[in-house]
Amino acid sequence: MVNPEDSNGNLVLSYMRAREEEGWQIVETMVSKKDSYHSSVIGYNKGGLIVPVGGLRGFVPASQISFTRRAGMTGDTPEQRWSRMIGQEIDVCVIEVDRERRRLILSERQASSETRDSLKERVIDELKEGQIVVGRVTSLAEFGVFVNVNGADGLVHLSEISWDRITHPNEVLKVGQEVKVKVISIDREKKRIGLSIRQLLSDPWDQKAAEFQVGQLIEGTITRLTKFGAFARLSDDIEGLIHISEISEKRIEHPKEVLKEGDSCTLRIIKI
Structure with missing residues (x-):
């Protein structure tokens, strides 16, 4: 009910507001019970994905997207990273509800049983030495660069970055850059992946x-x-x-x- 009555004495009702109220009640119950909700991606912005829950538009920040889904991200712009995910099915949990600010924050990671360690174990089991894959640079260090491959980080040692002599990876690479790498070693016991960029380049x-x-x-x-x-x-x-x-x-x-x-x-x- 929007107003008890209008100027003619009729009740004023709103179906949309009733549905919205029902939606807020649903998500408030979900956040207390920590239930997961099956939905699909309907949009995105620069920070993450838009997912409907109970008739409301919820937001999944990039940090709350599952490791597996993030491993498939490519590109430098939001459109390049997120647009291909529109229409994909997704399971989410409600982690924040604020009616006054009309704020509904969701998490795919909390709805998934896959942890970073279990994901890395799976990736290591699937990878083979000599395999060529595409990854993304996640961090730079004096001794080399870490590249995310299918959701797990592998190390490209400084000596395996380029045929030219370099003193730091930042001379040729930057965080977020997409690179093609060759798997040169896998230590399943220590869960380490060795990668090379140099071996895919022609030897000068x-x-x-x-x-x-x-x-x-x-x-x-x-x-x-x-x-x-x-x-x-x-x-x-x-x-x-x-x-x-x-x-x-x-x-x-x-x-x-x-x-x-x-x-x-x-x-x-x-x-x-």
Whole structure:
């Protein structure tokens, strides 16, 4: 009932308000009993998903979306992340009800029995070494980068990020970035996943080595001397080793007897 009566003495009723009142009663009961509710995603905003419960529009924040569903998220914009989820079925629990502010907060995570640990166990069981998968960067550290793969984090060690020498992952990667990775190790006992980005990239050495041939004469500059030989720079980023036995026709004890750093020499390539 909206008003006891109008100017003509008739009762004024509202079906929509009655349905809404019934909806608030339903969700208040659900939050106290911690019941789950089966529904479907009807929309989204920048922070999460819109799901109807008892005739009301509820909001599932990104932090309350299940690990499994979040693992399937891709893209940088809300539309890219959430739009493909519209129409998908979802089970939720009511975690906050505020009638005055018309606020209804839901959680898929609390309605799911799958925990982060159980999800990781499942992912580890499904993954195989050598498998190539797409993941998303979740955090950066000095020793490497963590990438979420199907809901579980794996580590890409610093040495497995790039063929180029880098001192920190932030030189080439950022949090949220989508990357293709290769599974290179799985420790089921310690629940660790080892990943590599570098192994999916072409080795620059193959292209550079193609510029040289065995038997070719080339100019080089001596860069270092060691007991077993001398290193010569052939180009900006290619060095070759001259073994001590290949430096002189005479027997020598150390390359410094014949060479010094900075010397320019004509060299013959004998092995690649």
